[in-house]
Amino acid sequence: xxxxxxxxxxxxxxxxxxxxxxxxxxxxxxxxxxxxxxxxxxxxxxxxxxxxxxxxxxxxxxxxxxxxxxxxxxxxxxxxxxxxxxxxxxxxxxxxxxxxxxxxxxxxxxxxxxxxxxxxxxxxxxxxxxxxxxxxxxxxxxxxxxxxxxxxxxxxxxxxxxxxxxxxxxxxxxxxxxxxxxxxxxxxxxxxxxxxxxxxxxxxxxxxxxxxxxxxxxxxxxxxxxxxxxxxxxxxxxxxxxxxxxxxxxxxxxxxxxxxxxxxxxxxxxxxxxxxxxxxxxxxxxxxxxxxxxxxxxxxxxxxxxxxxxxxxxxxxxxxxxxxxxxxxxxxxxxxxxxxxxxxxxxxxxxxxxxxxxxxxxxxxxxxxxxxxxxxxxxxxxxxxxxxxxxxxxxxxxxxxxxxxxxxxxxxxxxxxxxxxxxxxxxxxxxxxxxxxxxxxxxxxxxxxxxxxxxxxxxxxxxxxxxxxxxxxxxxxxxxxxxxxxxxxxxxxxxxxxxxxxxxxxxxxxxxxxxxxxxxxxxxxxxxxxxxxxxxxxxxxxxxxxxxxxxxxxxxxxxxxxxxxxxxxxxxxxxxxxxxxxxxxxxxxxxxxxxxxxxxxxxxxxxxxxxxxxxxxxxxx
Amino acid sequence: xxxxxxxxxxxxxxxxxxxxxxxxxxxxxxxxxxxxxxxxxxxxxxxxxxxxxxxxxxxxxxxxxxxxxxxxxxxxxxxxxxxxxxxxxxxxxxxxxxxxxxxxxxxxxxxxxxxxxxxxxxxxxxxxxxxxxxxxxxxxxxxxxxxxxxxxxxxxxxxxxxxxxxxxxxxxxxxxxxxxxxxxxxxxxxxxxxxxxxxxxxxxxxxxxxxxxxxxxxxxxxxxxxxxxxxxxxxxxxxxxxxxxxxxxxxxxxxxxxxxxxxxxxxxxxxxxxxxxxxxxxxxxxxxxxxxxxxxxxxxxxxxxxxxxxxxxxxxxxxxxxxxxxxxxxxxxx
Numbered sequence: 001x002x003x004x005x006x007x008x009x010x011x012x013x014x015x016x017x018x019x020x021x022x023x024x025x026x027x028x029x030x031x032x033x034x035x036x037x038x039x040x041x042x043x044x045x046x047x048x049x050x051x052x053x054x055x056x057x058x059x060x061x062x063x064x065x066x067x068x069x070x071x072x073x074x075x076x077x078x079x080x081x082x083x084x085x086x087x088x089x090x091x092x093x094x095x096x097x098x099x100x101x102x103x104x105x106x107x108x109x110x111x112x113x114x115x116x117x118x119x120x121x122x123x124x125x126x127x128x129x130x131x132x133x134x135x136x137x138x139x140x141x142x143x144x145x146x147x148x149x150x151x152x153x154x155x156x157x158x159x160x161x162x163x164x165x166x167x168x169x170x171x172x173x174x175x176x177x178x179x180x181x182x183x184x185x186x187x188x189x190x191x192x193x194x195x196x197x198x199x200x201x202x203x204x205x206x207x208x209x210x211x212x213x214x215x216x217x218x219x220x221x222x223x224x225x226x227x228x229x230x231x232x233x234x235x236x237x238x239x240x241x242x243x244x245x246x247x248x249x250x251x252x253x254x255x256x257x258x259x260x261x262x263x264x265x266x267x268x269x270x271x272x273x274x275x276x277x278x279x280x281x282x283x284x285x286x287x288x289x290x291x292x293x294x295x296x297x298x299x300x301x302x303x304x305x306x307x308x309x310x311x312x313x314x315x316x317x318x319x320x321x322x323x324x325x326x327x328x329x330x331x332x333x334x335x336x337x338x339x340x341x342x343x344x345x346x347x348x349x350x351x352x353x354x355x356x357x358x359x360x361x362x363x364x365x366x367x368x369x370x371x372x373x374x375x376x377x378x379x380x381x382x383x384x385x386x387x388x389x390x391x392x393x394x395x396x397x398x399x400x401x402x403x404x405x406x407x408x409x410x411x412x413x414x415x416x417x418x419x420x421x422x423x424x425x426x427x428x429x430x431x432x433x434x435x436x437x438x439x440x441x442x443x444x445x446x447x448x449x450x451x452x453x454x455x456x457x458x459x460x461x462x463x464x465x466x467x468x469x470x471x472x473x474x475x476x477x478x479x480x481x482x483x484x485x486x487x488x489x490x491x492x493x494x495x496x497x498x499x500x501x502x503x504x505x506x507x508x509x510x511x512x513x514x515x516x517x518x519x520x521x522x523x524x525x526x527x528x529x530x531x532x533x534x535x536x537x538x539x540x541x542x543x544x545x546x547x548x549x550x551x552x553x554x555x556x557x558x559x560x561x562x563x564x565x566x567x568x569x570x571x572x573x574x575x576x577x578x579x580x581x582x583x584x585x586x587x588x589x590x591x592x593x594x595x596x597x598x599x600x601x602x603x604x605x606x607x608x609x610x611x612x613x614x615x616x617x618x619x620x621x
Numbered sequence: 622x623x624x625x626x627x628x629x630x631x632x633x634x635x636x637x638x639x640x641x642x643x644x645x646x647x648x649x650x651x652x653x654x655x656x657x658x659x660x661x662x663x664x665x666x667x668x669x670x671x672x673x674x675x676x677x678x679x680x681x682x683x684x685x686x687x688x689x690x691x692x693x694x695x696x697x698x699x700x701x702x703x704x705x706x707x708x709x710x711x712x713x714x715x716x717x718x719x720x721x722x723x724x725x726x727x728x729x730x731x732x733x734x735x736x737x738x739x740x741x742x743x744x745x746x747x748x749x750x751x752x753x754x755x756x757x758x759x760x761x762x763x764x765x766x767x768x769x770x771x772x773x774x775x776x777x778x779x780x781x782x783x784x785x786x787x788x789x790x791x792x793x794x795x796x797x798x799x800x801x802x803x804x805x806x807x808x809x810x811x812x813x814x815x816x817x818x819x820x821x822x823x824x825x826x827x828x829x830x831x832x833x834x835x836x837x838x839x840x841x842x843x844x845x846x847x848x849x850x851x852x853x854x855x856x857x858x859x860x861x862x863x864x865x866x867x868x869x870x871x872x873x874x875x876x877x878x879x880x881x882x883x884x885x886x887x888x889x890x891x892x893x894x895x896x897x898x899x900x901x902x903x904x905x906x907x908x909x910x911x912x913x914x915x916x917x918x919x920x921x922x923x924x925x926x927x928x929x930x931x932x933x934x935x936x937x938x939x940x941x942x943x944x945x946x947x948x949x950x951x952x953x954x955x
Contacts, residue, residue, distance in 0.1 A: 038949050184949060233955040237948055247945060254941045261702045281930045283939035286701060288926075291727040295694035298687070298724070302667070302698025305685055306706070310698060328688050418950070421942045461683040461699070461706050464662045469631070469678050471686025481633065482678065 005215070006222040007179065012071030013226065014079030015174065018096045019088030020057050021050055021064040024167035029066025031171060031188060033413055035180040036070045037238035040228030043070040044530065045413040046078035046603065051268070051351045058112075058120040063095045072227040076530035076537075078412065080605035084177075086170055088112060088143070090121035097132075105137045107173070109166070111144035139219050143169055150209035156198045165206035172210025179225040182211060232417060239416040241380040241409035242269070245339055246276035248387025249311060250283050255388065256395060256427035261303035262311040263288040263296040268351045269410040270315045270341040293318040297325035297338070304334040305470075307433060307460035309391060313339040315407075316358055317347060320365070326400050327366045330496065332470045333447075333456045335394035335401075335431075337387070342406040344601045353601025354407035356526045357577035362402040363555060363584065369493045371500040373397070374555040376404040378529035381416035383409060386552065388425050396430040396506075397499060398455045404554070406576075408527045408603045434459040434466065439478075444468055447480040453506075454499035501556050510558040515545035520616050521568040523593065525551040525581055528574055528604055535609030544617045554581070562589040572596060572616050574609055624655040631681040638746075642793035642819040643672060646740065647679055649799045654682075657707070657807055664707045667696040669721055671713040671747045673740035673819070690721025693728035696735050697922075704923040710737040715745045718754040718774050729785035731922040732811040736803075739776055739816045740793075744825035756825075757904050776816045777899040777914055781892045786811040788895065788914040793819040794833055798911065805913060811921050818905060831906045843901065845912035850882035851898070853908065861901065869897045871908055887913045 015032070017025045026047055033045050046067040055062025069079035084105040087093035089112035100106070113128055127133060128140060147166040151157060168189070175182060186204050193200035214220050239247075253260035264274040266289070278287040290296035293314055300310030314322060319340045329336045342358045344350035362374045373393050377386040386403055394401045434457035439445045444466040447456050459466040468480065476483035477491050512521065514536055524532045529550045536546050549564065551557070565571055565585065571593040573582045582595040596612045598604065629651040637643045654664070664682040668674035670689035677684030687695045692710045700708045710728075717725045717739050728735060744762070745751040751764040755776065759768035780788045787809045791799045799817065806813035818829045827834075831841045839855040851861040852874060860874040860882040869883060886894060895915040902909040920928075933939075 034949050038951050040951055040953060228953070231953045233953050235946060235950050235952050237946065237950045250939070250944060251941055254939075259702055261698065263698060280939060280944065281933035282936070283941075283944075284930055284934070286926055286930065288697075288701065290694070291723055294691060295697075295724050295727065298691045298694030299698030299701070301687075302685075302695035302700075303702040304698075305695070306699045306703040308702040324688055325691065332685070417953075418945050421945070461665045461703065462663055464660065467662055467682050469633075469680075469684035469686065471677070471684075472688055473686065 005220070007225050008222050010224050010226055011073065012069065012075065013084065013178065013224065014067065014069045014082045015084040015086070015178075016065055016067045016082035016096060016099070017086045017170070018063055018065040018092035019167070020092075021052065021055050021062050022057065023064065023088050024164070025064045025066050025088070028167045028171045029068060031185055032174060032180065033068055034188075034238055035175065035184055036068065037236070037415055038181065038184055040231070040236075041070040041072065041226055042074045042229035042231060042415055043068060043238070043413070044075055044078045045069070046408070047411045048602070049352050058089055058091055058117045060091045060095055060121060063092050065092075065096060070226060072229050074229060074231065076534040077603070077606050080607045086174070088166075088170070090117045090123055090127065093127060094121045094123065100136065102135050103137065105139065106133055107139045107141055107170070109143035110140045111142045141173065141213070141219070146209065146213060147206050150205050151202050154198055154202055154205070157202050161199060162202055165202045168203045168206040169210035169213070172207040172212075173214045175207075176211045176214030177220065177223050179223055182207070231415065234417040236415045236417055238413050239381055239384070240411055240413045241377065241383040241405055242272035242341070242411065243276050244380055244383035244416070245273050245313075245387055245405065246280070248384040249277055250280055250285065251384070251421075251424055252309060252387055252391035252427060253283060253285060255424050256309065256391060258395070259308040260285045260311060261288070261300065261308045262313065263290045263299035264313040265290050265293045265296045265318065267293070267315045267318050269343060269407045270313045270318070270339065272410065273313045273339060273341070293321035294325060297322035301325055301329050301334060301336055304329070304336050305332075305461070307458070309335060309337065309395065311337040311339070313341070315341045315343045315351070316345045316349065319358060319361060323366050326372070326402075327368065327370050328472050329400040330366070330370045330372055331472050333398045333496070334458070335398055337390050337394055338400055338402045340402060340404050341410045342404055344599065350601045352407065354527070354603060355576050355599055355601065356404070356406050356528070357580065357599065358404060359525075359554065359577065359580040359584070362404055369497060371497050371555065372399055373401045373500060373503055373553070374404060375401065375552055376526040376554055377409060378526060378550055378552060380409055380412055380414045382552075384416070388427070389552070392425060392427055392430050393503060393506075395427060396455065397453055397503060398458055399500065404526060406527050431458065433463070435463055437465065445479050446470060447475050448478045449495070454495060454502060504556040504559040507553045507556075507558060509560045510549055510551070510564050512547045512549045512564060514547040515540070516547070518545040518547040519569045520613070521547045521549055521565065521571045522613065523549050523551070523565070523571055523573045523581070523585070524575070525554055528576065531604035531606050531609055532574060534606035535613055538606060538610040539613045539617060542614075544614070546613060546617065551581075557588065562591075565589055565591045565593070570594065570616055572613065574604060574612065576604065624661065626651045626655070628661065629654045629681050631679050633678045635679050636675065637672060638823050640822040641672070642742065642821070643676070643740065645793045645796065646738070646799065646817055646819065647676065649796050650803065651680070653800050653803045656804070659707045663705065664709070665699060666709045666711060667692045667699065668711040669716040671716045671745075673711055673713040674716060676711040690716055690719070691724060692716070693721065693724040693733075693735070693737065697728055697731070697733045700733050700735060701923055701926060704734065704927060708735050710735050712737065712739055713746075714739065714741045714743060714753045714755040714776070718776065718779070726779070726783040729780055729783040729812045729814060732786050732919055734810055734812070734921045734923055736806050736813040737815065739814065740819040741776060741816050742819045742821035742825055743828050744821050746821045746824055750824040773904070775899055775903060778896060780814040781896045781899060781915060784892070785814045785915070786919055787813040787916050789814070790816040790818070790911055790914065792829065792832060792911065793817055802913070805916070809916060811919065829905050832909055832911070841908050843908050843910040845885050845887070845898065845910050845914065847885055847887045847913065849885060850879065851885050852882060859908070861898075863897075867893070867897065869901055871901065887916050889915070890917055
């Protein structure tokens with residue numbers, strides 16, 4: 001019996017798992033994340049996978065990674081550089097080593113470091129022995145042999161199936177190393193492989209073997225523990241952005257009393273919203289996998305015409321296809337939600353990588369004058385709240401609303417303090433179906449507007465006496481008949497624009513956080529919230545003053561935005577595009593803001609934004 | 622008081638060319654609607670873009686004039702969420718078979734409960750005279766001065782290939798036949814696909830003259846009647862028999878004998894028979910079947926989805942609190 005090992009307490013760690021796209025890195029990462037969440041650490045994750053379903057094994061372009069940052073305090077990003085890298089093969093080592101912190105831990109599956117794999121990873125000598133890793137702590141673990149050994153004698157299990165459990169061995173080892181609980185994972189394995197008892201047994205055994213290996217082998221001298229984070233009291237769970245969007249839709253239906261109908265066409269990384277929502281039919285929700293993106297948008301709009309909350313989800317290229325239907329939604333003035341889980345473009349671009357470059361598309365990507373509200377969540381859990389806000393605006397103003405999430409938010413996870421359901425916004429109060437004539441003549445005028453919101457009535461089929469026709473042809477103001485009158489068109493264009501612009505009166509004012517007397521304001525939107533906030537913290541610890549403003553409403557902008565921007569001597573706008581918000585802000589407010597842009601398919605690192613801010617702070621002081 | 626045609630006539634000016642076949646279809650539908658006994662407010666007409674797609678503006682019901690080719694998709698969303706509504710799609714050959722081909726076939730495949738009226742005039746009318754997906758090969762138009770080089774669709778064959786559960790063909794000028802088809806459609810649950818040969822007197826006049834002309838119609842209209850031998854001609858002297866290769870051909874009844882004629886079975890589950898009938902004519906310039914090709918019962922898309930919701934709710938309606946707290950949760954105490 002080995003002597004008990006010491007446990008070293010640390011305050012945070014960043015772990016990256018990397019292997020072949022068939023090695024189960026995403027599953028392992030998800031599982032480790034859940035075990036970590038249950039312990040009460042704050043966390044953020046960054047899955048990173050190739051677009052190929054199964055790239056050739058061992059190749060550099062087939063490496064799939066999952067990064068997890070967890071800590072005993074609140075953290076804002078998945079971490080810039082890992083402290084620990086689990087490399088399942090040479091390709092995984094090669095593509096990820098550059099990110100590892102000096103002195104960091106490498107856990108390498110030595111069984112995979114044989115000549116063929118080394119050649120595929122374009123290594124001319126073995127990095128485990130040639131000094132490549134001299135600045136790191138290398139732990140060599142023959143994962144294949146150990147896994148096969150642990151699973152000997154399981155009836156009906158092929159060697160191939162046994163080897164597939166090596167990710168569970170690695171998970172067991174990590175669970176020991178970072179003092180994670182084991183029960184949840186074992187329950188999860190039993191549930192996941194319930195129909196294949198031999199596979200379930202193999203996974204549990206491999207997991208336990210990995211844990212025991214850490215505990216007993218001489219290789220590891222100590223393990224680590226990280227205390228729970230001091231988060232606000234409440235019940236928490238772990239959530240990804242896509243799951244939060246789906247839950248937000250369930251909540252929007254419950255809180256509005258309106259049936260939710262979602263139509264989508266499979267596209268990365270939006271599909272998970274369709275997958276998740278499809279499971280919740282007990283809420284009366286209907287979902288449909290459409291024949292294409294256009295149909296998905298059309299079906300959603302048709303549902304809205306009938307009095308439902310029509311929703312469609314997509315990623316970049318899909319939004320292009322929906323543009324004409326969204327235009328129709330703007331013309332007929334019906335509520336509709338459009339979620340765009342942005343990904344790197346143009347065209348197919350990098351389908352599994354993140355970018356926030358669809359802002360201009362959302363803003364201007366339709367023919368004619370066709371403004372609509374645009375919202376952007378700033379973190380995975382904010383995806384839940386943003387749906388409720390989008391639904392509120394869509395229902396109240398009878399307009400399509402675009403929500404710009406992105407691949408980083410979609411698959412990234414964070415702890416979420418669960419809301420009290422009864423305190424969620426009551427959306428049933430923001431609209432009503434019209435049931436009686438609205439004009440003094442006794443007729444029903446489908447385009448007679450509410451004088452305050454400028455929204456038109458929503459009279460749905462099945463309502464006696466309000467039979468009317470809508471369509472994409474220009475309508476006469478009020479009565480809604482087809483009209484080619486030039487002055488009427490001018491009026492209708494302006495009315496529709498005024499309706500959207502007026503939403504600025506109905507959204508929270510822009511609120512700056514950080515130092516009130518700072519000279520530099522950092523303005524951002526969407527998923528850059530975490531990295532920007534982390535960078536602001538860092539420069540503040542170095543004695544600088546900096547203010548942060550993060551927009552959730554991108555159209556219309558908060559009413560006070562211009563005043564806020566003009567009150568700082570310098571405004572910096574970091575974006576994962578080539579300066580889209582920058583252009584809007586400059587055009588709208590004539591503020592000479594400075595941009596910082598990068599489009600590598602990855603989120604910003606806090607460190608790089610820190611350098612950017614220091615540069616501007618130097619200039620401003 | 623029972624409703625009349627007038628109750629289904631909106632106050633909008635009808636703007637089709639004088640002599641357009643659309644008028645006849647509109648009048649037939651408006652006259653037929655009261656017979657349905659469906660409250661007017663539960664009736665919805667949805668259209669795409671094209672001459673025929675102005676139809677909803679003229680009906681005193683709910684209506685939605687949408688975008689080119691997408692009416693079936695929009696109608697699907699409405700019908701799925703409001704299965705009790707009577708939803709109609711009005712479309713043309715360009716709208717339904719060119720830009721909207723995808724949505725059309727998928728609505729039929731899913732058996733969405735819709736009545737689809739396809740006005741087929743074999744030409745683009747609204748955009749002033751380009752050839753359409755049903756125009757004959759070699760059609761000379763503004764966009765094809767040397768004749769079109771693409772082969773036409775046979776809409777009935779297409780609908781049958783897409784597994785449509787109700788497929789019929791009729792003619793704008795034959796009010797009685799058109800009404801009879803509408804009556805049959807009203808009793809069917811699922812996608813009703815009705816091809817209406819419709820004359821565009823401006824850009825493609827007399828395209829169907831073989832079937833509508835006084836001298837020619839008896840020679841060329843093959844009236845399909847369920848359970849009866851397929852025969853036609855002024856004196857019923859012509860008929861349809863099956864060949865060894867499974868195709869059908871037109872024969873003189875006297876030559877082959879009456880007992881060799883095929884018996885029309887619109888209820889056949891296998892669409893092969895209906896498909897073979899639809900292949901008798903590739904253009905309506907010779908003997909062409911008119912009437913019901915196929916009518917089979919299967920659950921609609923709406924029914925199947927409703928069933929899933931009902932099943933999911935057997936254990937009670939969803940509980941948002943429980944949903945949010947599903948999976949691994951943990952408590953942080955103050």
